[in-house]
Amino acid sequence: MIDLRLLRDDPDVVRASQRARGESESAVDELIAADEGRRAAVQRFESLRAEQKQLGKLMPRATGAEKETLLGRTKELSADVKAAEAAVGDAEAALRAAQLRIPNVVEEGAPAGGEDDYVVLREVGTKPEIEAPRDHLELGELLGAIDVERGAKVSGSRFYYLTGVGALLQLGLLQMAIAQAVEYGLTPSIVPALVKPEAMEGTGFLGAHASEVYRLEADDLYLVGTSEVPLAAYHSNEILDLGEPARYAGWSSCFRREAGSYGRDVRGIIRVHQFDKVEMFSYCRPEQAHDEHLRLLAWEEEMLAKVEIPYRVIDTAAGDLGSSAARKYDCEAWVPSQGRYREVTSTSNCTTFQARRLNVRYRDEAGRPQIAATLNGTLATTRWIVPILENHQRPDGSVAVPKALQPYLGGRDVLEPVKRA
RNA sequence: GGAGACUUCGCCUAGUCUGGUCUAUGGCGCCGCACUGCUAAUGCGGUUGGGGUUUAUCGCCCCUCCCGGGUUCGAAUCCCGGAGUCUCCGCCA
Incomplete structure (x- = not known):
């Protein structure tokens, strides 16, 4: 797997490597998109999860009507968190698949071609x-x-x-x-x-x-x-x-x-x-x-x-x-x-x-x-x-x-x- | 092949029965600081890893109690599946 940090900072190095190998440059853009997709999914999940944990802390002390409201919201959240977590899983799988499609970045000085x-x-x-x-x-x-x-x-x-x-x-x-x-x-x-x-x-x-x-x-x-x-x-x-x-x-x-x-x-x-x-x-x-x-x-x-x-x-x-x-x-x-x-x-x-x-x-x-x-x-x-x-x-x-x-x-x-x- | 026990943040370990201040206890080791002629001892603090956010730092947040599912508003803790380690039995070389 190539370094995603290198990919983000310097995608042209990866593109040049693909060219030297005679392989697809578009795979690089697909990987960049998959990387961004994963990060977006992670952020969505984490903010929902943070809210869920916050509310969860209030639960043991809550009583009566307060507890009912809380339960209503947390039940909603529970489903959202589960969905967001699954989305992260999918995004990670997509990222990994895209990452596996790109071979190592060729060392400078290696001859290009077949x-x-x-x-x-x-x-x-x-x-x-x-x-x-x-x-x-x-x-x-x-x-x-x-x-x-x-x-x-x-x-x-x-x-x-x-x-x-x-x-x-x-x-x-x-x-x-x-x-x-x-x-x-x-x-x-x-x-x-x-x-x-x-x-x-x-x-x-x-x-x-x-x-x-x-x-x-x-x-x-x-x-x-x-x-x-x-x-x-x-x-x-x-x-x-x-x-x-x-x-x-x-x-x-x-x-x-x-x-x-x-x-x-x-x-x-x-x-x-x-x-x-x-x-x-x-x-x-x-x-x-x-x-x-x-x-x-x-x-x-x-x-x-x-x-x-x-x-x-x-x-x-x-x-x-x-x-x-x-x-x-x-x-x-x-x-x-x-x-x-x-x-x-x-x-x-x-x-x-x-x-x-x-x-x-x-x-x-x-x-x-x-x-x-x-x-x-x-x-x-x-x-x-x-x-x-x-x-x-x-x-x-x-x-x-x-x-x-x-x-x-x-x-x-x-x-x-x-x-x- | 059969039966059982076990797996917690470097190592050891508490917690699991009875789900929520576990934001995981304590010890060892390690790092820093203080004290002291030096060392030792002592005291204080720190010490899993991964990820997100951030120019970077600081900080904040998420995940991580062998792995994967499930139940639940909520799982180290309950249920199911798997892996590994150990013990015993059987079989074989």
Whole structure:
């Protein structure tokens, strides 16, 4: 939810943001009207309620004719108050609906436009020269690391088994991510993968992304698509001490329906229904959020350096931001078999947008509660296995293990095929 | 799955049977002031959060006794539904 005070004081900032995203400016005027409507309704209710309370105080002492008159008036009031209260409820619901229609105000400097209007900030590393590169699935099968056939047999398409060095590789990656997080003072966390509707809604995943989310009807729970959800809801309805940002690194499985992605990335484990991820999450004061965002990005790049894969960093265009994000940077790893970069991390600055809905606050210098800012960023996911296998492959189908990962793979520096190439 | 108890303004707690000076009691903690060489002790005052009004302050007003309904002129208090916590029983790993 955006800040209504900003909306009242500076609606043009919100309009400009809508324009940059390619979204409706009239939604801004609708929200302004809804805000005014609510305040008018509140005032009507409160003045009636105040009179009701005043008269109510006279009641115990009143007698005879006086009491009769009083009762007549208060009965009238009782109905009016009830009606006015209902009107406030309606006005609040209308306001909330209008508020939910407007995504976060885009940070200044973010490129305007849609999916293809991103700006490449930098390219890092050297792309390997590989003649006729094998793709990650072929390599994964050679190594006995990835089994999508049996994944499909047991669970359907877009499911897979990681076996042998594949399982070790994922565990190693995620452990390395946790180790790095701990090194920088983040609190390592293992979080629920099932959450209540409030948590899902509060993080903004039941809006445009609703069809992406698995829902367990019988228990009214949702499977999370990222540990951002349980980490953001972790401090909901709390007032935090945010002298220093509160930082977490959450490990969880993630579940995505991938509705509407038929035919895209059907091969291998690039786009799957279930994967594992270590996600950073930070709560901080709004004025710290910009710097914190760059810090998260730096930590992501440090992880990419450790696995020694070439990547580029893009500044996502306004129209391609999630509804909660004010700015988003993605790191995209080089995938030799595809000859292009694919997203492996994503870090978003959600400013106060997400925390307002989840009611996460801190105390400012004056001791007054204020809405916190939230940020998130990826440290490692199952998908990382793709560029790792492909960039480090050798002609014989073996795969070199990046130095930093070797301790997590029993010290081995190369993964050897278990079947004939 | 079954039965019961509980949920009050940071924490603990009074109030709920018997609806109206509850504008919620007291203690602890915290903040300010006074007193005192310092500390401690003591005294006085303040201390839930949200919203409306206001340029802002001051002030005034409304909401908030787990949540949502209902009864009533009036609900912390009565009724219904729900959530959470705890205890016991059963079942399962």
